[in-house]
Amino acid sequence: MSKGEIHVVHLYPREMSIYGDLGNTRTMTARLARHGYTPVLHQHHPGAAFPDQAHLVLGGGGQDSGQARVEADLEVIAPRLRSLAAAGTPMLMICGMYQLFGKAFVTVEGKRLPGLGILDVTTQGNPKRMIGPVVLSTDFGDVVGYENHSGSTTLGADQAAFGRVRSGFGNNGEDGSEGARTGNVFGTYLHGPILPANPVFADALLSYAVPLATGAPFEPGDLDDTFAEEARTRQVRRLVS
Amino acid sequence: MLRTSAAIAAGKLTRAVAKRRGGGSALPGLVAEKVDPKILGHALGGLPGGIVVVSGTNGKTTTTRMLVALLRAHGLSVFTNPTGSNFTRGVISALLGEVGLRGRPVADVAVLELDEAHALKFADAVTPTHALLLNVARDQLDRFAEIDHTAKLLAQLAARTSKGVVMNRDDSFVARSAEGVKTGVTIDYFGVDDSIAHRLPELMEQDTRVDDEYVVPPAGADDILLRPVDERSLEILVGPHGAGGIVGPVELKQRGLAAMINATAATAMARRLLGSRFDAATAANALATVTAPFGRGEVIDADGAPLELVLVKNPAGFTVALSTYGSTPVRTMIAINDNYADGRDVSWLYDVSFESLREVGVSLTSGVRAYDMALRLQYDEVPVADVEPDLESALDRFLRERDGQPARIFCTYTAMMTLRRRLAERYNLPAFGEEGS
Numbered sequence: 001m002s003k004g005e006i007h008v009v010h011l012y013p014r015e016m017s018i019y020g021d022l023g024n025t026r027t028m029t030a031r032l033a034r035h036g037y038t039p040v041l042h043q044h045h046p047g048a049a050f051p052d053q054a055h056l057v058l059g060g061g062g063q064d065s066g067q068a069r070v071e072a073d074l075e076v077i078a079p080r081l082r083s084l085a086a087a088g089t090p091m092l093m094i095c096g097m098y099q100l101f102g103k104a105f106v107t108v109e110g111k112r113l114p115g116l117g118i119l120d121v122t123t124q125g126n127p128k129r130m131i132g133p134v135v136l137s138t139d140f141g142d143v144v145g146y147e148n149h150s151g152s153t154t155l156g157a158d159q160a161a162f163g164r165v166r167s168g169f170g171n172n173g174e175d176g177s178e179g180a181r182t183g184n185v186f187g188t189y190l191h192g193p194i195l196p197a198n199p200v201f202a203d204a205l206l207s208y209a210v211p212l213a214t215g216a217p218f219e220p221g222d223l224d225d226t227f228a229e230e231a232r233t234r235q236v237r238r239l240v241s
Numbered sequence: 242m243l244r245t246s247a248a249i250a251a252g253k254l255t256r257a258v259a260k261r262r263g264g265g266s267a268l269p270g271l272v273a274e275k276v277d278p279k280i281l282g283h284a285l286g287g288l289p290g291g292i293v294v295v296s297g298t299n300g301k302t303t304t305t306r307m308l309v310a311l312l313r314a315h316g317l318s319v320f321t322n323p324t325g326s327n328f329t330r331g332v333i334s335a336l337l338g339e340v341g342l343r344g345r346p347v348a349d350v351a352v353l354e355l356d357e358a359h360a361l362k363f364a365d366a367v368t369p370t371h372a373l374l375l376n377v378a379r380d381q382l383d384r385f386a387e388i389d390h391t392a393k394l395l396a397q398l399a400a401r402t403s404k405g406v407v408m409n410r411d412d413s414f415v416a417r418s419a420e421g422v423k424t425g426v427t428i429d430y431f432g433v434d435d436s437i438a439h440r441l442p443e444l445m446e447q448d449t450r451v452d453d454e455y456v457v458p459p460a461g462a463d464d465i466l467l468r469p470v471d472e473r474s475l476e477i478l479v480g481p482h483g484a485g486g487i488v489g490p491v492e493l494k495q496r497g498l499a500a501m502i503n504a505t506a507a508t509a510m511a512r513r514l515l516g517s518r519f520d521a522a523t524a525a526n527a528l529a530t531v532t533a534p535f536g537r538g539e540v541i542d543a544d545g546a547p548l549e550l551v552l553v554k555n556p557a558g559f560t561v562a563l564s565t566y567g568s569t570p571v572r573t574m575i576a577i578n579d580n581y582a583d584g585r586d587v588s589w590l591y592d593v594s595f596e597s598l599r600e601v602g603v604s605l606t607s608g609v610r611a612y613d614m615a616l617r618l619q620y621d622e623v624p625v626a627d628v629e630p631d632l633e634s635a636l637d638r639f640l641r642e643r644d645g646q647p648a649r650i651f652c653t654y655t656a657m658m659t660l661r662r663r664l665a666e667r668y669n670l671p672a673f674g675e676e677g678s
Binding site for chain 2: 191
């Protein structure tokens, strides 16, 4: 018997998922099913109505052209996203969507484009790209992934980071911070994709989503994460010695 | 000219040394280029049949081989860069083998495989007379960052070509670069016939640059179209229904839709270059003789049973390879490295669906990212029997455990190089760089 229906919303799978971020969605629906829940996946496309139920919201990275094509829709669904965030709905925004969830993006030419402001971060366009494998130290242990971004992100004074960089560039290559976390909303530059490779973090997001849907705490099943743990610890060993 | 002669002499010397050491296809070119940066222009500028550049993300090596075979079958002598080192230095290295010190290759035409970025560098040195534009797919984003950028590179190549551009009508990234082609330069299109148009989505990237979705226009009377007969045989039609002529049916030595599209592209370019000299029967015979390049669907006779080595570089390529081989499931190994030449980011594995392997499963995953591959397969519910990151141990075990049955290895570039070397030692195969052209 199912432990309950969990509604997962993937924002802009067509425009914003160039770096395999579809894998995050696949991981969440697969893990929900393996834990004994029933995942209901909603693919949200620009111009469509936002789903009535949303217990977990995922967004990925895209090219500049993709980003330009979702901005108008993001403005339309912004009030809904803000109220979901305030109610503790877990959200994971990668790369381009992380930037759009911030306060603003300042282009190389100095033009200031406002973002959703759910995370207190500001991103400065940068001619240089920050590319390479990453290891972070986070509340969920060591997290591995791959970054590929030209934006350089700065956290606001009271904004918590997602993790500290052990190897790689992170938000800006300078202050050692990576990503941002406010309540259950996470922004990060990590592709990889991040969730299959870091099951502890993946299940943490589910543990925030489940009570919103069922009213009961998350009851994890017994999952075999041997491959993920091997892959993750090998990357940590390779990159941090 | 004196400088060119000095450069060629220096390059030839390096080439002789490198050959004795058994490697390094780009180094002699690097040396010659240092001595004379204009060496390419001097050496290739005067070829009567022109300079043809083959570029795009997938299929460059196979298409180049096919085009060379087509032209040679029609009696042309062709200079090409056959070792798959598709950078300008690789071209210069190849050139060093075929020129005298005066620097003129003895050939009618040059056919060069160049990746998108190096095609432009090449065009800085020598203006290509013809360009064959295959496709744009996500590939090694470390290097090109975005496919939109890659598309721009190809469009620039098209804009700088002096006589004729042949392009893929089904690929929106490629077809949209027709806008920049200079007036007076011919444009020919190749693509697939209506009968298989439904399979295009599995081959094409999502183009998010503009609002209007790309719609493939109706085929023109001179468009060159692929019509598959079965898994290995195809016909190449001139115009819809072959009203302008038909090449084939031809049975290719390489399997699958990707190889067929490559054959169609090569035929379109050969037809443009040869004009009235193009002969359909000669073309069909030539295409039938082209063998698979190293590791690209190459079949190795390993202890009496076939072992297929399939190079996978990006989501589109892996997806096509899986659908090509899906109908004949055999024991499978997948080897994934993340060196620069493989693409350091393995995220792309999540843009490929592995469901077609679910029934037979995967015997072994290997390479630096062996566990990441096993994890990826787990999320598609494909059973993985074992994981062995060390490539040589994995290969030995895979060959031992297959009990004389046919087998297949999907591998990234540097994994393929390691496996191919091991296989060459074991089965006495020609090594890389010694491939007959």
